[in-house]
Amino acid sequence: MAKLTKTQQKKFRPVLLEILRQLDVKLGRLEEAVLLADVEKSGDDGEDAGGEGYSRDFQLGLLENEGEILKSTRLALERIDKGTYGTCLACKELIPERRLEVVPYAEYCVACQELAEKGDLEFD
Ligand SMILES: [Zn+2]
Incomplete structure (x- = not known):
């Protein structure tokens, strides 16, 4: 199995932690927005009902993503702890560092991704 050196792997830890921090903030806001939309919907006049439904679905979709x-x-942070960060989960080859720089939480190399x-990935 191809591996990045410990030093190469550790370089990505602060990057991943920063993504986590930003996601926590974003998810907090989205959850709040979805909850608020619920409260507004249960209000009395029922105007704009269609529009709100769309925006709620949209926000729920964002939450999912x-x-x-x-x-x-x-999971990527766990892989740094285990020393397997940067290795494709499927073919066990190295994920190119420039891919990790763009998508630090990538689990697969480009080919396996x-x-x-396509749903064609097979694990041994
Ligand atoms: Zn692969």
Whole structure:
């Protein structure tokens, strides 16, 4: 299994922690917005009901996406602790560092990511 050096892996820890921090803030705001939308919807006059429904779904979708990134980021930090960060979970090859710089929580190399998105990824 190809691995990044400890030093290379540790370089990404502060990057991942910063993503976690920003996501926590963002998710907090989104959750608040969804809760507020609920309160407003239960109000009396019922105007703009359609519009609010759309924006609530939209916000819930965002919450889901951000939740996924949050999960991936936490897993990436665990992989730094285990010393396996930067290795593709599927083919065990190195994820190129320039990919990690763009997507620090990446779990797969580009080729395996494409397979995963098509649902074609097979684990041994
Ligand atoms: Zn791969």
